[in-house]
Amino acid sequence: MTPALLADLVRTAAVDVLTARGLDPAALPDDVGVERPRNPEHGDYATNVALRTAKKAGVAPRDLAQWLADALATRDGIASAEVAGPGFINLRLAADAQGGIIAEVLAAGDEFGHGTELAGQRINLEFVSANPTGPIHLGGARWASVGDALGRVMAARGADITREYYVNDAGAQIDRFAESLVAAVKGEPTPENGYGGAYIGEIAQRLLEQEPGIADLPEEERHERFKELGVAAMVAEIKASLDAFGTHFDVFFSEKSLHDAGAVEAAITRLKESGALYEKDGAWWLRSTAQGDDKDRVVIKSDGAPAYIAGDIAYYLDKRARGFEKLIYMLGADHHGYIARLRAVAVAFGDPADTVEVLIGQMVNLLRNGQPVRMSKRAGTVLTLDDLVDAVGVDAARYALVRSSVDSTLDIDLDLWSKRTNDNPVFYVQYAHARLASLQRNAADMGVTPGTEYGLLTHPREGDLIRTIGEFPDVVKAAAELREPHRVARYLESLASAYHKFYDSCRVLPMGDEEITELHRARLALCAAARQVLANGLELLGVSAPERM
Template sequence: MTPEALADLVRTSAAQVLTARGADPAVLPATVTVERPRNPEHGDYATNLALQVAKKAGLAPRDFAQELADALAATDGIDSAEIAGPGFVNLRLAADAQGEQIRQVLTLGDAYGRGTALAGRKINLEFVSANPTGPIHLGGTRWAAVGDALGRVLQAQGADVTREYYFNDAGAQIDRFVRSLIAAAKGDPAPEDGYAGAYISDIAAEVLRQEPSALSLPEDERNETFRRIGVDLMFGEIKKSLHEFGTDFDVYFHEDSLHQSGAVEKAVESLKENGSLYHADGAWWLRSTEFGDDKDRVVIKSDGAPAYIAGDIAYLHDKIGRGFDLCIYMLGADHHGYIARLKAAASAMGHDPSVVEVLIGQLVNLVSEGKPVRMSKRAGTVITMEDLVEAVGVDAARYELTRYSVDSSIDIDLDLLRKSSDENPVYYVQYAHARLASLQRNAADLGLKFDNDADFGLLTLDREGDLIRTIGEFPTIVQRAAELREPHRVARYLESLAGAFHKFYAVAQVLPKGDEEATPLTFARLALCEAARQVFANGLALLGVSAPERM
């Protein structure tokens, strides 16, 4: 019996009790919650349904809980049902009913854990979007891991997700990048407000290789040549790094295209016409305070140039015009102000502000030998994606960056992530999968294979039940991770699953030894182990981390 099936059973039984009492079953919630108690001595699952609805039905909570417990205890698949406290009902499942969870995993395979909670939603997920003026730094690397994992989790719940990279190829930062390239090409020091590092010299040299006469061109042509080739080269490096990190995008959207196409002007004129912009002090201002922002924002500056928010408005308008009903922005720690202004922009254009959702990620620091790591070999100033991957590998980097809530700053211990021990979270989880894969190979060598129709009623050990119930939590974990935009829940779940598996494996002999014959219990435990392996594989896939079969 799966947790979902148990919840349905609890609701059906409660409806029968209420009807017999002459109460209206309509007081019952559409979805009943059953959860695993913190103390396993209290049962396999518990529900507080009686506390939720008894008074609405005109009943005493403990009386309703007792009648509900009696009804459930008389049901096939329920071993016992007891009331506790003011009206909780603690449930223990029969071993064979609990084993149905194993059969479901083996039947669904890769699809186990997927759902339809977000079916019909068309989501634009924009993340990383680092300025094309240097390699991706640690903050962008965190978004590359978390954003890609979030996209996978949202898709697992039925959403139509487009991963998008907003390429900021317009504005002052590009001008500084170009001046830095030209200085490097001339052999001069980097401008005071420019960019330094070996990558600048490398790109400048490549520009000259492609256009040997670039430095001798008239100033405007020279600048445009270094801009065109240099930005393209830098962006190519960024895309290559992301791809090698396992993060690819469906759309690479160029900010400059909004200005070149007239989309910015069109969006601004639209806001002028609907009264959302006003003219003051020679500039055009968005009435953003009317939509919850802390101050009105300049959209067109007094010199006639568009402010940065003008591009943001045109970009959001473009996204909504492409049919997205939810636009998720994943931004850095210094972008809190964007939440209100983007929602204000949506409102000013006549859209529900809930079409905009902003996730803010906190800082990432690297630590080695107890000391902060601050210098990059290539960028010279900040640690990059390549630095982290070179130090610990893609899997460890992605897993470690994804296993924390983005609301928290994190210190990544490079020494820990290099360890082949249970202290290393990614090793702990991947090793569990590899161990399970090895077990199935060893079984095959003995001519044994797991069986969907095994007698799961034989799985009566506490550790077996705990592993089965932990496996059963996976669909709910994935759904919550999608709804709350928190893929770290999947990583933390996998660690608890690894713990449950290792505890089971320590007390349960799976394969026969020596001249022992395989028994029905052998096949039941093989099936349980394969179900656990499948869940590890499915969970790691959601994080974009490999599930090795050998380690």
């Protein structure tokens, strides 16, 4: 019995109790939840439904709790139900009912942890979107891991996800990038506010080899050609880095294409005609203060040129025209102002403000020997995704970046994440999976097959492992709804811990000439379920589940 099924059972029993006593079942909360108590002596699960319902129902909490406990104690799968404190109910499951979680995992396989509550939602998930003027820095690397994991988690709960990368290939930064390439070709210093780093010289040399006469073009034509070819080369490098990192996008969308197609002008005209923009001092303004911005934003400057937000407006409209109902933007630490601005854009087009969702990720710092790592070999002072992967590998990099909530600055100790010891969280989880895979191979060699006598699994460590396995669907659901894929990583560590403790206390396979028993076979089934859930969770994070280590 999974926590979700137990919650359904509690709700059904509560409806019956209230109805039988002439009380209104509508007093029950929508989410009748159960959770594991911190102290295992208090039971397998606990519910506070009586505390949450009693006042509306017009009864004392402990009275309602006792009525409900008495009813639950008679239900199949419940070994005991006891009232505690002001009205909590502690529940213990029958061993065979608890073991039903194992059967559910083995039947669902790769689909265990999936759900349908987000089914029918078309979501555009935009993340990374680093300017095509250099390699992906550590902030973008964090989004490459977190954004990809979030897409996987939401898709697992039924959402239709499109992963999108917005290529900022228009604007002053692209002109500075082209000027930096030209300077490298001519052997001149990097222009003021230009881009340095060895990668600039590498790309410039590559463009010379690709198009030998490019350096001899007239100045304006040369600039445009370096801009076009340089952006294409940088985007290709970015795609290669992301692909090697296991992060793949469905769409790479060009900002320049919006300007070239007249989409920016069309979007602004539409907002002017609808009255969503107002004119002041010769400029056109968006009322972003209505959504909490510190000031209204200029959309069209007094000289008639579009401000940067004009492209964002056209891009929003393009996404909505493609049928997306929810637009999630994953932006860097210096983009807090975009929350109000993008919500104001949604409202300006007549959409609810929450059509837009903005997630802000904080900075990432690399440490070695306890000291900050500040220099990139290739990108100068900017540390990159490739630097991190070179130092610890793809799996450790992805896991390290996704393991913590994005609203806090992240310090990554390269020495820790390079270790092949249990101090390294990704090694700890992957080793548990490899250990389980090895156990299954050994069982096959011995002729031991998984059994179904789950009622034999009465050891406390068995119960703890089963209940931890059963939490997985709720963890994935919460990770999807709260946009917090780090919950999956932390859960996997708790599952690995529960397995290691179980393995140290419960012998799974027979020793020597010992006869194979149903207990051995039931424990093997439990191990198979644990391995399946570890593999499913690692897949959601885009981290491999090794069979051997």
